[in-house]
Amino acid sequence: MHDTWLSDAEDRLKQITLGPAAYQMGRVEEIGDGVAMISGLGNVRLDELLRFDGGQFGFAQVLDDDLIGCVLLDAATAIEAGDKVFGTEDVVRVPVGEALLGRIVDPLGRPLDGGDPITARHTMPIERAAPAIIDRDLVTEPVQTGLVVIDTLFPLGRGQRELIVGDHSTGKTTLAVDTIIAQKSSDMICIYIAIGQKSSSVRRAIDAMQKGGNFDRCIVVVASAAAPPGLQWIAPYAGFTMAEYFRDNGQDALVVIDDLSKHAATHREIALLTRQSPGREAFPGDVFYIHARLLERAAKLSGAKGGGSLTALPIAETDAGNLSAYIPTNLISITDGQIVLDAKLFHEGQKPAVDVGLSVSRVGGKTQAKVLRDVAKSLRLDYAQFLEMEMFTRFGGMPDAHVKRQLTRGARIRAILKQPQHLPMSLAEEVALVLAVQEGILDGLPPEEVATFRAALPDALADGAPEVRNAIAAGKDPSADDIALILSTITTLAGHILHPDDAS
Incomplete structure (x- = not known):
């Protein structure tokens, strides 16, 4: 035993390099508002991690001839002018891997949920190159959001970037959180990134994910409004790095960034504090680049690279529905489509308040589940025609019987x-719901009873067509007999709702 211990000690001693060690040291010249101006670090590189004498960290954002603009990642209360600062010769890194699943962390991977410290086996830089074109594959597999308006009209694919955009308090976060909840029974890893949000809003989102979803397969990265600007700035990059670990290991990941409007505001704040020249509309000229290099990291990898995917749902906020504002315009040009939420629809109670005229998915039907594509193929056109007809009939006049039928069908679609x-909703429930309206089964129900039909649908399918429901959930295409069984089940359900006294 003694010989073994001695041998191990000798091996460790042989690995020690004796001799002088050189390190960079500078000093704080100015400090305030989450930014420190530092002198004496002439060899620091851009984005290098810097360590202050009191243990705080920051990263080099601006490299001038005489000063380094350092963005702090910790509170600046204990940092004063004249304090020592050291270069680390490394960049900002975050822990990655399974140890983060089910945890609420800050952008540096430090726990915020009161749990044990993260003991991840690997760390990765927050800034990573996007996959090369040759390493990518076609986006063909669906992301089932569980939201009928999205899955039927604007389907999403694994590896897609789809912007969620709308005014304040129009349901943007709810739509994204519902998409995360819908992955409860899927194989996707979900990462929710909150940037500059109120703690109460973040808490509600987390509670919804814990109550309705599979939180053990989720990671929540929080940089609240009270966090240092540096943490808010690195938050989306850190969250993407955590997701890329799973993508690069052949798994599928979904990232929600809530939201990039606040991230752009943080970027502008940091730029002005570090004395960078502002660009268009007082935003720094590279605000497009910081979001483009982030969202380009979302991709579906080729089979040679493991076949994993990273799907991004960035959120942006508009003022008075102005989609042509600077940040929304940038993001629309970067992403593969946008889900536009309308304040008027929201206040009328049409939730999710998706504007079907302005929303688009540029991947579209290529990723939609075949069974849903078959039953919903004319749904968008029928709904668009209904909206136009409804507008014109408001001016008066008596529509003929054909127009009345179209108005009745359109009201049920809405x-x-x-x-x-x-x-x-599950895929089988969405298929049954769309079949019910397309086949006219809901025409006899008052529009307000459609919610009753929807609520009773899961139990009706479980009782009347369990094998078909399970087959659709397993990815199998239903046969004509299966579709007939679904139609029989939902026809019976509609009859029971319309004539409850006849149910026996």
Whole structure:
């Protein structure tokens, strides 16, 4: 035993390099508002991690001839002018891996949920190059959001970047959180990144994910409004790095960034504090680049690279529905489509308040589940025609019988597109709901009873067509007999709702 211990000690001693060690040291010249101006670090590189004498950290954002603009990652209360600063010859890194699942952390991977410290086996830089074109594959697999209006009209694919945009308090976060909840029974890892949000808003989102979803397969990265600007700035990059670990290991990840408007405001704040020249509309000229290099990291990898995917749902806020504002315009040009939420629809109770005229998915039907594509192929056109007809009939006049039927069908389509929050539907339920409206089964129901039909649908399918429901959930295409069984089940359900006294 003694010989073994001695041998191990000798091996460790042989690995020690004796001799002088050189390190960079500078000093704080100015400090304030989360930014420190530092002198004496002539060899520091851009984005290098810097360590202050009191243990705080920051990263080099601006390299001038005489001063380094350092953005702090910790509170600046204990830092004063004249304090020592050391270069680390490394960049900002975050822990990655399974140890983060089910945890709430800050952008540096430090726990915020009161749990044990993160003991990840690996760390990775927050800034990573996007996959090369040759390493990518076609986006063909669906992301089932559980939201009828999205899955039927604007389907999303694994590896896609889809912007969620709308005014303040129009349900943007709810739509994204519902998409995360819908992955409860899927194989996707979900990362929710909160940037500059109120603690109460973040808490509500987390509670919804814990209550309705599979939180053990989620990571929540929080840089609240009270966090240092540096943490808010690195938050989306850190969250993407955590997601890329799973993508690069052949898994599928979904990232929600809530939201990039606040991230852009933080970027502008840091730029002005570090004396960078502002660009268009007083934003730094590279604000497009910081978001482009982030969202380009979302991709579906080729089979040679493991076949994993990273799907991004960035959120942006508009003022008075102005989609042509600087930040939304940038993000629309970067992403593969946008889900536009309308304040008027929201206040009328049409939730999710998706504007079907302005929303688009540029990947679209290529990723939609075949069974849903078959039953919903004319749904968008029918709904668009209904909206136009409804507008014209408001001016008066008596529409003929054909127009009345179209108005009746359109009202039922609008009713099925309404959905309670945090209650995403399964693929089989969506197929049955769309079949019900397309086949006219809901025409006899008052629009307000469609919600009753929707609520009773899961139990009806479980009782009347369990094998078909399970087959669709397993990715199998239903046969004509299966579709007939679904139609029989939902016809019976509609009859029971319309004539409850006849149910026996």
